Amino acid sequence: MNPSREFDLIIWGASGFTGRLVAEYLYHNYGVNQEVKWAMAGRNKEKLEQVRTEVAGNEVPLVLADSHDAASLSAMAQRTKVICTTVGPYGLYGAELVKACVEQNTHYCDLAGEVLFIRDTIDKHHEAAQANGTKIVNCCGFDSIPSDLGVYYTQKVAREKTGSPAQQIDLRVKAFVGKLSGGTYASLKDTMAKAAQDKSLYGTLINPYSLNPQGEQEGPDQRDLNTVAYDKKAKAWMYPFIMAGINTKIVRRSHALAAFPYGKDFGYSEAVMTSDGDEGQAKAMKEAMALAALMGKAPKQEKSTGDKGQNPARRMPKPGEGPNKEERDAGYYDMRLYTTLRDGNMMVTKVTGDRDPGYGSTSKMLAECGICLAKDETPQQFGVITPSIAMGDALLDRLEKNAGLTFSVVE
Numbered sequence: 001m002n003p004s005r006e007f008d009l010i011i012w013g014a015s016g017f018t019g020r021l022v023a024e025y026l027y028h029n030y031g032v033n034q035e036v037k038w039a040m041a042g043r044n045k046e047k048l049e050q051v052r053t054e055v056a057g058n059e060v061p062l063v064l065a066d067s068h069d070a071a072s073l074s075a076m077a078q079r080t081k082v083i084c085t086t087v088g089p090y091g092l093y094g095a096e097l098v099k100a101c102v103e104q105n106t107h108y109c110d111l112a113g114e115v116l117f118i119r120d121t122i123d124k125h126h127e128a129a130q131a132n133g134t135k136i137v138n139c140c141g142f143d144s145i146p147s148d149l150g151v152y153y154t155q156k157v158a159r160e161k162t163g164s165p166a167q168q169i170d171l172r173v174k175a176f177v178g179k180l181s182g183g184t185y186a187s188l189k190d191t192m193a194k195a196a197q198d199k200s201l202y203g204t205l206i207n208p209y210s211l212n213p214q215g216e217q218e219g220p221d222q223r224d225l226n227t228v229a230y231d232k233k234a235k236a237w238m239y240p241f242i243m244a245g246i247n248t249k250i251v252r253r254s255h256a257l258a259a260f261p262y263g264k265d266f267g268y269s270e271a272v273m274t275s276d277g278d279e280g281q282a283k284a285m286k287e288a289m290a291l292a293a294l295m296g297k298a299p300k301q302e303k304s305t306g307d308k309g310q311n312p313a314r315r316m317p318k319p320g321e322g323p324n325k326e327e328r329d330a331g332y333y334d335m336r337l338y339t340t341l342r343d344g345n346m347m348v349t350k351v352t353g354d355r356d357p358g359y360g361s362t363s364k365m366l367a368e369c370g371i372c373l374a375k376d377e378t379p380q381q382f383g384v385i386t387p388s389i390a391m392g393d394a395l396l397d398r399l400e401k402n403a404g405l406t407f408s409v410v411e
């Protein structure tokens with residue numbers, strides 16, 4: 001990466017719901033043109049100017065780039081060390097930017113929880129990015145940082161405690177309060193529409209190891225939980241987690257990219273836990289049905305919002321809409337990692353975040369990833385890679401110090 005670039009990072013998509021939050025976070029925590037040199041980018045100058053006035057004073061530089069104009073993307077990539085992008089759905093608007101970043105040797109991070117887009121990006125760009133020392137890092141938000149860094153942290157503790165990495169980690173979401181934005185809903189719809197059009201894509205969506213390198217797509221894990229079940233380790237009922245489909249694949253890709261340090265028998269799963277007994281079972285059933293409705297058919301667009309967790313809102317938000325400030329500030333998450341150590345004992349660790357997962361917390365995570373890639377000493381691993389592989393301890397540190405995440409041992 002060229003150290004003499006004009007900017008450390010550019011946030012592309014700054015006029016959208018999540019991009020605006022990233023810009024606001026950068027402005028309040030890093031100022032303008034100080035330790036971190038950054039700019040706001042988008043396709044519409046008037047909209048960008050308006051958002052800048054609302055959240056970031058008037059001095060933040062603006063950059064214009066449209067996903068349909070490859071020259072504008074290339075020019076943008078040449079000016080900065082890192083691009084953080086919130087222009088989604090990534091499957092529709094993301095491919096040309098990745099290409100420009102690899103060609104210009106500019107590090108890149110996104111919020112693409114889109115398995116099909118990530119697989120395509122790996123196939124097209126991993127080798128070239130690896131060869132020229134570019135980091136293309138997907139999933140730098142709620143999906144999949146708490147999972148990816150949670151496992152990274154837990155395995156460090158397991159090694160310290162027992163001298164060996166753990167054999168099995170089962171992440172259970174204990175609490176999760178937040179809502180969808182229009183952009184996320186559009187990404188979900190785009191993935192579902194592509195898979196409906198081309199049935200062969202279902203294989204990529206359901207194969208637990210589909211983001212691993214070709215030839216390394218095997219292991220002990222089965223498909224993600226798709227029903228209600230009782231978890232003996234957590235002593236609670238559980239139901240499917242909407243983010244498991246991407247998070248578990250990212251964790252497995254991290255493991256493969258690190259050359260399987262936890263052993264080829266390492267297993268990983270995710271689900272949402274409720275509680276023990278009839279009440280826990282009833283709640284798990286209710287939430288599982290709500291999730292099936294969200295995934296199976298588009299809920300109506302007319303009625304009012306207000307559901308918590310992954311319960312689908314009755315009226316789905318349009319692009320640019322999402323939870324308001326009160327809702328973001330009232331949100332939080334608490335994830336427990338039930339860990340089977342190689343000596344047979346159990347350990348539980350946890351990851352928490354202090355804002356709504358999808359936007360309040362995600363915008364802080366993406367901004368810190370961008371700064372980490374631009375400024376910190378990070379592992380010498382390149383290509384289309386995951387947050388833990390790209391940034392490791394440096395990111396863990398930043399998330400705890402600056403982004404409201406905690407990683408700790410419970411028992």
Ligand SMILES: NC(=O)c1ccc[n+]([C@@H]2O[C@H](COP(=O)([O-])OP(=O)(O)OC[C@H]3O[C@@H](n4cnc5c(N)ncnc54)[C@H](OP(=O)(O)O)[C@@H]3O)[C@@H](O)[C@H]2O)c1
Pocket residue numbers: 012013014015016017018019042043044047065066067068086087088089090093111112113139140141142143144181182183184185187188318319320321322357358359362
């Ligand atoms: N993984 C996670 O944890 C997580 C969390 C939050 C969001 N996300 C993802 O982040 C993405 C953005 O979500 P959001 O709610 O912020 O969406 P949004 O409000 O709809 O914002 C989308 C942004 O993309 C821009 N855009 C659209 N088409 C473009 C084009 N052709 N060229 C350049 N820019 C273009 C829009 O610009 P205009 O303003 O000019 O229309 C806007 O700035 C979605 O894919 C969502 O799934 C992921």
